[in-house]
Amino acid sequence: MVSEPDKQFFDLSPQPRQNVTLRDVADAAGVTLGTASKAINGRGRLSPETRERVRSEARRLGFRFFSLQEDVPASQGVMVGVLTTDNYGRFSLPLLMGIEDAFGTRPVSAMLCNSRDQSREQQHLQHLLARKVDGIVVSARREDSRPPINIGRTVIPVVYAFTYVEDPNALCVLPDDAQGARLATEHLVSLGRRQFAHITGPSYFEAVRLREGAMRQVLAEHDIALPHNRVLSGPWQESWGYTATNFLFDQDPSIDALFCGSDQLARGAMEALQARGLRVPTDVSVVGFDNWEPMACATRPPLTTVDMNLAQVGRYVGESLLALFAGEQRSGIVRLPCSLILRGSSDPSQSG
Amino acid sequence: MVSEPDKQFFDLSPQPRQNVTLRDVADAAGVTLGTASKAINGRGRLSPETRERVRSEARRLGFRFFSLQEDVPASQGVMVGVLTTDNYGRFSLPLLMGIEDAFGTRPVSAMLCNSRDQSREQQHLQHLLARKVDGIVVSARREDSRPPINIGRTVIPVVYAFTYVEDPNALCVLPDDAQGARLATEHLVSLGRRQFAHITGPSYFEAVRLREGAMRQVLAEHDIALPHNRVLSGPWQESWGYTATNFLFDQDPSIDALFCGSDQLARGAMEALQARGLRVPTDVSVVGFDNWEPMACATRPPLTTVDMNLAQVGRYVGESLLALFAGEQRSGIVRLPCSLILRGSSDPSQSG
Numbered sequence: 001m002v003s004e005p006d007k008q009f010f011d012l013s014p015q016p017r018q019n020v021t022l023r024d025v026a027d028a029a030g031v032t033l034g035t036a037s038k039a040i041n042g043r044g045r046l047s048p049e050t051r052e053r054v055r056s057e058a059r060r061l062g063f064r065f066f067s068l069q070e071d072v073p074a075s076q077g078v079m080v081g082v083l084t085t086d087n088y089g090r091f092s093l094p095l096l097m098g099i100e101d102a103f104g105t106r107p108v109s110a111m112l113c114n115s116r117d118q119s120r121e122q123q124h125l126q127h128l129l130a131r132k133v134d135g136i137v138v139s140a141r142r143e144d145s146r147p148p149i150n151i152g153r154t155v156i157p158v159v160y161a162f163t164y165v166e167d168p169n170a171l172c173v174l175p176d177d178a179q180g181a182r183l184a185t186e187h188l189v190s191l192g193r194r195q196f197a198h199i200t201g202p203s204y205f206e207a208v209r210l211r212e213g214a215m216r217q218v219l220a221e222h223d224i225a226l227p228h229n230r231v232l233s234g235p236w237q238e239s240w241g242y243t244a245t246n247f248l249f250d251q252d253p254s255i256d257a258l259f260c261g262s263d264q265l266a267r268g269a270m271e272a273l274q275a276r277g278l279r280v281p282t283d284v285s286v287v288g289f290d291n292w293e294p295m296a297c298a299t300r301p302p303l304t305t306v307d308m309n310l311a312q313v314g315r316y317v318g319e320s321l322l323a324l325f326a327g328e329q330r331s332g333i334v335r336l337p338c339s340l341i342l343r344g345s346s347d348p349s350q351s352g
Numbered sequence: 353m354v355s356e357p358d359k360q361f362f363d364l365s366p367q368p369r370q371n372v373t374l375r376d377v378a379d380a381a382g383v384t385l386g387t388a389s390k391a392i393n394g395r396g397r398l399s400p401e402t403r404e405r406v407r408s409e410a411r412r413l414g415f416r417f418f419s420l421q422e423d424v425p426a427s428q429g430v431m432v433g434v435l436t437t438d439n440y441g442r443f444s445l446p447l448l449m450g451i452e453d454a455f456g457t458r459p460v461s462a463m464l465c466n467s468r469d470q471s472r473e474q475q476h477l478q479h480l481l482a483r484k485v486d487g488i489v490v491s492a493r494r495e496d497s498r499p500p501i502n503i504g505r506t507v508i509p510v511v512y513a514f515t516y517v518e519d520p521n522a523l524c525v526l527p528d529d530a531q532g533a534r535l536a537t538e539h540l541v542s543l544g545r546r547q548f549a550h551i552t553g554p555s556y557f558e559a560v561r562l563r564e565g566a567m568r569q570v571l572a573e574h575d576i577a578l579p580h581n582r583v584l585s586g587p588w589q590e591s592w593g594y595t596a597t598n599f600l601f602d603q604d605p606s607i608d609a610l611f612c613g614s615d616q617l618a619r620g621a622m623e624a625l626q627a628r629g630l631r632v633p634t635d636v637s638v639v640g641f642d643n644w645e646p647m648a649c650a651t652r653p654p655l656t657t658v659d660m661n662l663a664q665v666g667r668y669v670g671e672s673l674l675a676l677f678a679g680e681q682r683s684g685i686v687r688l689p690c691s692l693i694l695r696g697s698s699d700p701s702q703s704g
Contacts, residue, residue, distance in 0.1 A: 076483065112448075113461050131484075298620070
């Protein structure tokens with residue numbers, strides 16, 4: 001279940017009523033058009049004073065933000081452009097669904113563009129703006145932070161999903177990797193496991209660092225050691241899970257809890273364990289990350305794993321767009337809770 | 353490699369030069385506006401005579417079709433809306449890429465909308481038309497044929513991908529499932545295999561029927577029997593591949609060639625074979641379908657499989673849109689060739 005995220009990120013401002021232009025707002029606040037745009041949209045680097053002055057002038061003049069009721073004929077709908085670098089679509093399709101779900105019965109189309117490289121991303125962005133898209137979502141495959149998109153002086157809401165930008169005025173929505181890893185580790189500890197190992201992806205992924213850090217923290221709270229040679233980082237490939245497991249158990253066959261940074265890694269790990277004659281979960285408990293069903297439901301036994309609730313992230317992105325349309329100010333990095341999906345690979349008391 | 357498809361599908365007409373309206377064309381041909389639209393766009397049921405009369409009047413009057421050079425400012429680009437029911441994105445993302453690749457350096461954005469149900473599909477379509485999209489691609493997860501989309505009297509090109517409609521004027525582009533299955537079967541025959549079995553998906557998928565039919569045909573050409581109890585059809589799940597393999601080998605352990613309708617099925621089959629102590633490919637050659645790399649590259653040994661060249665299908669769809677923009681008439685069902693990807697699971701002479 002997704003709980004309400006921390007409210008400290010939000011700055012709620014009243015919805016304005018009249019028609020004035022951004023130029024009027026800029027003139028009244030004594031700033032350039034570009035600065036006024038940044039202040040209204042909460043993008044770019046700006047002092048809090050300047051931002052507040054512009055926004056207070058906007059409120060005083062009744063600068064009209066986007067209104068679903070007034071600005072969007074039902075036949076046209078709200079068009080949300082989603083830019084992504086996710087070539088597999090595994091993150092993007094639930095995102096599209098979640099965004100649309102947030103709009104309920106209001107007409108909306110979330111449309112996905114494949115940002116294969118920076119120049120193509122910029123081209124898609126230009127086309128979306130030329131077609132008067134109402135909002136933009138920038139998504140990625142979680143390769144850490146990325147540069148903010150450049151939409152010039154255009155005044156439209158932008159939300160980042162599954163990635164974050166180094167801009168305090170941007171709103172970035174991600175799954176809470178640390179909390180997900182805590183759920184997995186606490187579950188393994190509660191089963192009585194004490195000999196932990198972690199097989200994960202490349203450490204230049206923020207998610208990899210957050211998950212390992214949270215796992216270490218939970219184990220420290222329970223006075224359980226996690227020696228450095230019990231954490232192996234490599235490519236996001238099933239074959240890495242297989243190889244890493246053999247390396248770990250060649251060195252130390254006492255390991256009884258294996259937390260893997262993806263379901264693919266966990267699948268390779270389970271195959272290696274079974275080839276060594278070790279039983280899952282009787283001898284070793286295994287937990288994955290992703291709840292990617294073609295993997296997690298196909299292992300024998302099926303895989304206990306962390307679900308990032310991707311559609312819930314999408315829904316939150318959609319709700320944020322609605323709030324931004326209404327003139328609210330939202331910024332900061334919002335991390336939404338993951339869930340633990342219990343299946344057969346972790347609890348030895350449940351195995352036949 | 354994708355070869356040039358059959359030219360019989362295409363009706364090339366010269367590119368017109370002047371501005372006239374569709375109403376002028378309809379009046380000149382003595383038909384309603386709706387009929388003129390159908391004739392110009394090659395959609396809907398129409399006699400060849402009527403269609404040719406309208407199109408010949410259109411050519412005579414110089415009815416202007418869509419021109420990339422004249423109609424699309426570079427900053428706006430060509431917008432192609434792609435409607436899909438593929439929830440995983442595995443088919444859709446290569447399709448987007450292929451469409452954009454076909455446009456080369458010309459500015460284009462292929463944008464994916466998730467058609468979760470008929471009413472949402474109709475809503476997306478309405479939004480795309482209201483935003484003056486330049487072309488529409490309708491895609492699916494290969495669940496056989498589907499009804500044509502309803503775009504009223506709007507005059508824009510529509511191409512169907514990975515699905516087909518019962519409309520002789522529509523252009524439908526699919527992978528050639530039968531040819532792919534022939535490649536797989538001929539490969540297995542060439543390895544000296546004679547005891548064949550087939551594990552596949554639900555038979556209400558056209559692809560399932562085409563693949564089985566082609567496999568039977570190749571085997572018949574080589575006087576190899578395929579008894580009916582050697583073809584098992586079930587859900588597209590890895591666990592079905594596992595169960596079906598055990599059923600087949602319990603009945604008849606002489607089987608030496610297993611052609612599976614998907615890589616997931618093949619993966620389950622390989623696990624069952626290995627659990628029975630049978631060696632792949634020494635005892636049994638296994639070939640899959642899809643070349644879905646997270647599956648096909650993770651089996652031990654890696655899986656020989658049929659690649660549907662999804663991006664090539666996308667590229668052909670994009671090239672067709674360009675041709676339709678230019679006033680060409682294209683219709684019919686085009687099936688593009690698959691490739692066989694050789695890996696370790698099929699050829700016993702290559703195994704260590």
